Amino acid sequence: MSNVIIGEMYKQLKKKSIIIIALVAVIPFAFSFLIYAEPSFLEMDGEFGYLSYMVVMWQSMWSMFIPHILVVYLISCVTEDEAQGQILYEFSRIPDRGSLVLGRLMSIMIMVVGYIIAFFVSATAGFLAFITRTEHYNPSDVISHEEIVQLWTGFLILLLVVSLIYSISSKVKPIITLVIVIIGHFLLSNISYIENWKIIPGTLAYNMEYTVDSENMPLVIVYQSIILVALITMCLVYKKIDYKHMEVTF
Secondary structure, three states, X not given: OHHHHHHHHHHHHHOOHHHHHHHHHOHHHHHHHHHHHOOOOOOOOOOEOHHHHHHHHHHHHHHXXXXXXXXXXXXXXXXXXXXXXXXXXXXXXXXOHHHHHHHHHHHHHHHHHHHXXXXXXXXXXXXXXXXXXXXXXXXXXXXXXXXXXHHHHHHHHHHHHHHHHHHOOOOOOXXXXXXXXXXXXXXXXXXXXXXXXXXXXXXXXXXXXXXXXHHHHHHHHHHHHHHHHHHHHHHHHHHHHHHHHHHHHO
């Protein structure tokens, strides 16, 4: 599987995908400068410590679908050979479909993690260079337990988004998958405010105003995490089956 990962990463370096990742990662730094400059069109309230500012920046990027768009782009780069039929060469070179599925997914995840790291480096630079010089800076501000749960659930949702788009990449065009993800985003964000829908996995990433007894919250968190991991696994199993089907079809 390591050979698959190295091969896919080399392909992405040739396609200069890393440049796209770097350009997208600069957005938090630019936004930090806007807060510092305080242009007339931007109204910003609240105070931030370092960690709380990171949370706000990530939530802002998430609400603008920046990670979603980047994921769709990266997966389309990795799986474009499926639409062209060139995947048959990979089948002849790597007979183990499971290794091919996981290797390609890992190469995508490495790039996604690379973006996340670059994002936090960019946001940190912006925080130190600009936010600490504004009235919004509050060194005593910290993130809450609710925000930690939101970040964890949001991370699992991002993994699910990657796995889902990857699993249907040979069947659905990238723009369609992006539309599906955006629709899912709006559904979860609205469902999360309906009390009886708290059992829907992923809702904790959008609303932490618990209406369930607080003693049950650890169980709800574990339940949603298990369901999200199960859905991720199902997507990968489907992709492996899809690869076997390609071998017969072409």
